[in-house]
Amino acid sequence: MTILVTGATGLVGRHVVDRLVQAGASVRVLTRTPAKAVFPEHVEVFKGDLLQPSSLVAALEGVEKLLLFPQPETATEVVGLARQAGVRRVVVLSAAAVTLGSDTAYHARVERAVEEAGLEWTHVRPGEFMTNMLPIWGPMIKESRMVRYPFGDDLGAAPIHEADIADVAVVALLEDGHIGKAYTLSGPEQLSVRRQVGAIADALGEEVRYEEVSREEARDVLRAMGGFAAESADLLLGFVDYEGGAGGGDNGYSDQDYSDLMKPLPGYGEATGKDGRTYAQWARDHVEDFR
Incomplete structure (x- = not known):
């Protein structure tokens, strides 16, 4: 085969x-x-x-x-x-x-x-990948051991380790019990920006400061970084939505639907019978990207 x-x-x-x-x-x-x-x-x-x-x-x-x-x-x-x-x-x-x-x-x-x-x-x-912010926060942390970003204490999504996504794909390829199923995946915990930065600091064994800034200030920071950060600034910070329109408008789904998908989802456990990897584990796996 x-x-x-x-x-x-x-x-x-x-x-x-x-x-x-x-x-x-x-x-x-x-x-x-x-x-x-x-x-x-x-x-x-x-x-x-x-x-x-x-x-x-x-x-x-x-x-x-x-x-x-x-x-x-x-x-x-x-x-x-x-x-x-x-x-x-x-x-x-x-x-x-x-x-x-x-x-x-x-x-x-x-x-x-x-x-x-x-x-x-x-x-x-x-859903959201844990690694999504690596091209943004990685250069900041390498340069200054600081992250300047908004939404510091907002409870965000439950991001997923890319290796967990691979786990589900592999069992679906190798085993017969997953035919005709759609697995919606997340990580095991909702995390704020501040907690994510804290997990990266723990992995490094060094202080990484978090500085709360406005969306507008963060956009200036990201644009000055160039590359992916500059290209993605408006989308990441909510100035436009995923269809390219102005952010904050009617996106076609209810607040309750969106809230439900922000919480930890059962798909990984349903597919693998295991608990998903934590953000702390992801930070340890990627620690060299922040040194």
């Missing part, structure tokens, strides 16, 4: 590959840049791009199971090629926004393509 992992160099995909190899599976990966990718021994590496479905034909040959990274523009064609090649099971790396109802045209579109193809399917729907 051969399993093809798309998005194999991503935050989740790299963990999926490692776990499948550890489980003794025959693993094949798809990447646009094979020369730059590093994978465990015995992993088959194929060059391809989900945006160019014809480039997947060779990689799909002999594959029975597929981890599908979301690319809605070509999802129907990619899934069609997978079915023609004999793929019988697809695990979709989706998003909690589908459960929420606010995503009907991106991840949901990929999910529909798989379901309509008549293949065995499982949808893995994570």
Whole structure:
């Protein structure tokens, strides 16, 4: 049995590959840049791009199971090629926004393509990643051992460790009891910004100060950082919503629905029978990113 992992160099995909190899599976990966990718021994590496479905034909040959990274523009064609090649099971790396109802045209579109193809399917729907703020807070902490950000004591979402998302994807690929299920995932605890910064400080064994600033001040800080921080500032700080409109408007779902998805969700435990990794564990796993 051969399993093809798309998005194999991503935050989740790299963990999926490692776990499948550890489980003794025959693993094949798809990447646009094979020369730059590093994978465990015995992993088959194929060059391809989900945006160019014809480039997947060779990689799909002999594959029975597929981890599908979301690319809605070509999802129907990619899934069609997978079915023609004999793929019988697809695990979709989706998003909690589908459960929420606010995503009907991106991840949901990929999910529909798989379901309509008549293949065995499982949808893995994570919410906020613990690692989302790493490109923002990492440089701040490295430079000054300080985080300047708003929302300090607001109780936020229950972010999830990327390795937990991979755990669910792997059991869905390897075991039969997850067919036809959609798992909405979170971490085990809701956390404020202040508590997250405190966990990073504990992992470092050093003081990391938190300075509360306004959204406007934080936007200036992020824009001055350039790169991802500057590009994401308006979205992260709520000046625009995920559809690109002004933040704070009607987003199509109720406050209660949103509140329910901010709380710890049972999907990880339902899929694995285990407790999810804590933010403190994530901080220890990524401590070198903050030194």
